[in-house]
Amino acid sequence: MKREIRNTVLALATSGLVVVGSAACSSQEVIDAVTSSDSGLSGASDWTGEDALMGQLEYLAPGEFVIDGQAFFVSEETLYLGGLNVCPAEDGIDDVGFGVVECDLESFETAAQGETPVHAKAEAELGENDEIIAVSITEYDGETPNDSGATDAPGSAPAPEDGAADEASELVSGELEYISPGEYMIDGTAFYVAEDTVIHAGLYACAGGVQDPDTGDVICDFDRFDATLANGTAITAEVEIVDGVALSITEY
Structure with missing residues (x-):
């Protein structure tokens, strides 16, 4: 069983959403249920890699999160930036609403399981086994990026419109x-x-x-x-x- 599917099954079984056992369903049926469109989770094959994942950060399993229905992993090299609800600090976000405080995985996992919604942007890439791995996870103000048009992935910000060079x-x-x-x-x-x-x-x-x-x-x-x-x-x-x-x- 692939790592992302195995962890997803484990997380759902722990939460009671899927019952694994002889009295329930086979392993393959569990896999099919988790990876089906009705499950609400997307596999790596559904991810184009063209845009950052943005939305409410949900905890799935240790080292694994979900944003907008897309599950992904973290690695030892993942960069974490908070400042609002995760690793809160004075002046913890920039003027467009993104966190600037260097944080850690444990803080993000704890916050994602709390009652206060955590909004985050995850820059990700495909790993060696086609697993989606977050390069960085950055907390943001849930309203500011949408209002400011900052939903585009960093590094692919819209180029200035025609005539902007004259500004x-x-x-x-x-x-x-x-x-x-x-x-x-x-x-x-x-x-x-x-x-x-x-x-x-x-x-x-x-x-x-x-x-x-x-x-x-x-x-x-x-x-x-x-x-x-x-x-x-x-x-x-x-x-x-x-x-x-x-x-x-x-x-x-």
């Missing part, structure tokens, strides 16, 4: 704070990274990268830059922002 850009500088993949904060301003964001680095991010022969700049790949920030490396940068999306990030 006045905001230039901010200082130490970058990691919020979630493709979403950072600098000097109190949260912003997204788009596909066309130009990242110049070479000091801590993309150290030793190939310099442009004309400008001397090192163009840094987003994945490497994001991973460096996620690992806790302090990076100071100058960021040009238009409509909440970075046009350029220049490490200094």
